[in-house]
Amino acid sequence: MPILNSALDPRGPAYLDNREAMLERLTELDSALRQARGGGGEKYVTRHHARGKLLPRERIELLVDRDSPFLEICPVAAWGTDYPIGASVVTGIGIVEGTPCVIVANDPTVRGGAVNPFSLKKTQRAGQIARENRLPMINLVESGGADLPQQAEIFIPGGAAFRDLTRLSAARIPTVAVVFGNATAGGAYVPGMSDYTIFVRDRAKVFLAGPPLVKMATGETVDDETLGGAAMHATRSGLADYVAEDERDALRLARSCVRNFGYNLAKTYGPEPKYEADDLLGIPSADLRVPFDPREILARVLDSSEFDEFKPAYGQALCTGWGAIHGHRIGVLANTRGVLFSAEAQKAAQFIQLANAAGTPLLFLQNTTGYMVGSEYEQGGIIKHGALMINAVANSKVPHLTVNIGASYGAGNYGMCGRAFEPRFLFTWPNAKSAVMGPQQLAGVLSIVARQAAEAKGHAYDEEQDRTMRFMVEHKVEQESAALFLSGRLYDDGVIDPRDTRTVLGMCLALVRAGENDANFGVFRL
Amino acid sequence: MIRRLLVANRGEIARRVFATCRAMGVETVAVYSDSDADAPHVAEADYAVHLPGNAPTATYLRGDLLIAAARKCGADAVHPGYGFLSENADFARAVIDAGLTWVGPSPKAIAMMGSKLEAKALLADVGVPMLPTAVEPEQVDTFPVLVKASAGGGGRGMRIVRDRESLAEAVAAARREAASAFGDGTVFCERYVERARHIEVQIMADSHGNVVTLGERECSIQRRHQKIVEETPSPAVDPSLRDRLCQAAIAAARAVSYVGAGTVEFLLAPSGEFFFLEMNTRLQVEHPVTECVIGVDLVRLQLVVAEGGPLPFNGPPPLRGHAIEVRLYAEDPAYAWMPSTGTLHRFDVPGVTHAFGPLPGPGLRLDSGVADGSVVGVHYDPMLAKLIAWAPTRAEAARMLSNALARARFHGVTTNRDLLVRVLRHSAFLSGGTDTGFLDRHPEVFAPLLSSVDAVRLSCLAAALSGAARRAKSATLPGLPSGWRNVPSALQTVVYEGPTGTIEVGYRLDRSNDLAAWAVRRIDPEDIGLPGAALDPAGSPDHPPAQILSATGDQVVLDVAGVRLQFAVHEVGPVSFVDSSEGSVTLTELPRYPLPVAEQPEGSLIAPLPGAVGRVLVVPGQRVAAGELLLTVEAMKLEHPVHAPTDGVISDLRVTAGSQVESGALLAVLTPA
16 A cells, blocks of 8 residues: 655744644643543542542543553533533543443532533433444443532433433443442432442432432431432342442442453554654644645554555545554545535545445544635535535445544535534544634624625724724634634534544544444343 | 483482483483472483372382382382482382392491481591580580481481570470481480581592592581582682591591492581581582582492492592582571472573583583472472582682572572572672571571662562553554553552562553653552542652663563663563562562452461471360460471460361461461450
């Protein structure tokens, strides 16, 4: 297979400027992640530890195989909102007893692990990953339930969490609930809907209503343990399958449940690329209006930097071709010059069909400003051709992975498999942006429309106000197109360091491929 | 001429004899007990005969079975090796009566030297100097004295007694031990010379009347009367003393018309006086040092003499250079020489050029009875091997030997290696200041060999990193960086039980598998898994800066503060053996998820080592006082007492005399009164 030749000059001013800009974005990302890791803050973390309890990430670290990779999903959920970064829950994909599992861990240091609208979205996204990729689901439960003041936004959609859990089970995807503390009211249905349940002795409290509410409702005076303790559920109600002596013991039991699933992930290897991943920091242009060659990125992501380009001389603004990551074959679609023309759309549609014929997963590297506009192109049928491409993407059956490495504007976002087109995984580089159009264009459009309206009414257009309006709009759109903002709203599965791209995609490809095999699991209890 | 020879022995001495047989064209027959079925000496023989059972009394001490084995294989000669039946006159006679050639002195000479008391009386008459001796304890008037078994050898049953009060108990114990080990409970008391050296003379005599001395050996460095370091020539022997020693040895040999290889042992007092100790009528464990400096194959000479041939020389050959031997034992010097059992997963001594025969030039010789994978059991002597260095000077031999030992890999059982290295490097040893009290006077040689605290830390780190590197072979996502996180939070942690206690190692690798952070700390095992106890990745490290130069499943190369260090990591189950130029560290990984375990009842008495229960002095329900002897565990020739830790009542007794017990087994429960 042809090997990509890099033309990168790592000493050139463009590279150095780009790198500096990227490092700045990475610093912002680090700061957001630090806040996410901090949970509910030092005071609550200390209090939690003093109670002999572990933090969600400490639980996960003990649950997963030593030295195995762990991919946290949506770590900065709720960034830029009134809710704490991370949304009081940690979700991700980890390897437990050799089996990749979706892990959902409440963070009880954040408002008692209460569920807010972003926690709900994040948990549901985790459930979707488990379902689409047929990954066992492990819930590490310690949550006070819904954040009551926000109940209006949670209560009705929240039922889906329980629906999804039992649908996983029905699809023969095993589910495990480990209860470390409170799982009250709706929360009680997490163990209730799971295949396997493990309760920590003297810690787990699982009931529909706690002692105060029971007192109010029926007048019965009862303590936590009698009402919903681990021992009661193990011996009386049957809700607990296992009682663990402590948190570590509970995680041991969870691992032994997973060991029995008999999951097998194909063992694949792929030679490292010929070029350094570190160079990826300086490749994307700091100024998104300057296009950059995605082949320079592929040369640092694909196995052996090998890439077999398809139709290289046709529709050159979109690069298509075949390669592999960590031994998994993939088809790649990557924007080279931002704009998509008719030829590019047709080439993409054809390529997607080829990938479907071969059953090869597709990787979309987004850096697009959208489909070409203007009379020449409209007359040439750009909408028709764009629709062709969007049609192909929407109805393609092979797994899609998307990485936004620069710009993702307009219908280009759709054609290049944006979030709404349900790629199995979508990640964003810290420099990337996404919006209906660029901030200047958007402000400019608004300005033109306002000017036309004023002129139609015969009013004089206030140029001063126009400048202010354009500045405000540009600034707002700029902010709302940024990677962290989009990730905060769960429009992706996380902002990743470009240097981790090969690792993240390798892990995701292994998962999506394994998920294609329905026969991975034996019979389990329903 | 001997055509086919049976070695009535096991381990390294059987291999040693076989090697010479091979060189001479003699066919070989081995015998083996149950547990020796896979031993190297069996694999190396042309024929081998199974002796059912394990106890020496059922196997290697059964003369009848050994002679039957020789007959069955058509052997025409028997070599007894050392130990077992090598100094048993009845066996020698039975071999001869069976029409086989006995490779050793006459049964009569064996019998005369076998009774130490008779030997002393005989040799005193021919002018060999003797220590004052008493047969009955009552006859002893000056202390200290040494209580010895008349039929014994190799230190078995020997005890130093410094006052009259403890004499009776010591004599009784020595009698018991002698009776069980040699079938003869006769003991005697001898003046004990402080700061004495152990000097012995190798003699070789043929049936044509030639008696030749082959220099002396010094074997003063002993533990519990067993030699561990032996050398020739002795730094304390000058030509004139050597001459007098040799004359005494020849007189002793001639007194019993000795034929074959033998050793006359003397005690050398600081005053320069020397006294006869005993004569060993066999090949000695330490014969290789003589082979080095004299340039002969003693086993070959034994066979030549047994065939009736003459010795190839009639005067003492010249000495060439200096040779030192160490005996590598599976035992823990720091824990009362407790024998160590288990699988020897790796046995590797670097730089060895020869084995089981004379060295052609200066270098290292290794005579070992074990190989990678050998199981060291409870039934026989825990000696694993002998390592011999031969060099132009004593200092060079000591340096060569200590360096090879320090670099050797002995994985799976505890050995006395560190002690041997420390002895060989000790200034008192190097200046020739050796006597039988050396180890008592220099307790510093019992310290482990590790060069620094950082050596342990770095070894732990290396073990953990090699584990992390092994992930590249795992079934799930092997190609991904070890321990990769997009949101790093805690370090990867491993908890080891190591030489300095329980140690937690934390590490994080970055996306290029470089060491992003690491920490090593001692922890209380109770604290494992406590919330928040996980190593703080940002915590200030109190260790040298380290970078990974390379890491694989079995080797980790670190740059530590600018110095490149290599760590070989050998993982066997939960145990990692880490060897580097900084020393050897054995680390046992504690389970990440300990299972809840039943606790031992309070007052449990635990077997201190694997062995057989000897005497049981109590019955269930018996009231005992603190310090009272309850029972004994016998292992490796020694009787280990189990005393009552407090006053109380024996509420449970799990063993009877003869029970085989593993280390840590519950023997009895004492309910404190």
